[in-house]
Amino acid sequence: MTVRAVIVGAGHNGLAAAAYLARAGVRVLLLERREVLGGACVTEELWPGFLVSRAAYVVRLLRPAAGWSRYSTPLRGLYLCGAGAHPGGGVMGACGRNAAREAIRGLPRRSR
Secondary structure, three states: OOOOOOEEEHOOOOOOHHHHOOOOOOOOEEEEEOOOOOOOOOOEEEOOOEEEOHHHHHHHOOOOOOOOOOEOOOOOOOOOOOHHHOOOOOOHHHHHHHHHHHHHHOOOOOOO
């Protein structure tokens, strides 16, 4: 099976991007360094008895660099789908959806 898209990071936006690409018929490989999926939207017990949000409440503070909120990058075929790539920042999965939409537009129809 030929993979047409590789998503590095299975945070909420990576998961959304992978889902939208797969729904469009693109063969996707999703890679995650950790054994837990969800990225900043994960609540974990870091110390016995203490559940802590990894960072969902502060991701909204990330703002994109000017010109990078179109999800594409100067490198052909490389798209950003992290919260910092969305014009408004935030945690909502829209970044993954929008990056997937741009990636699908960039793929030739026959390569999906």
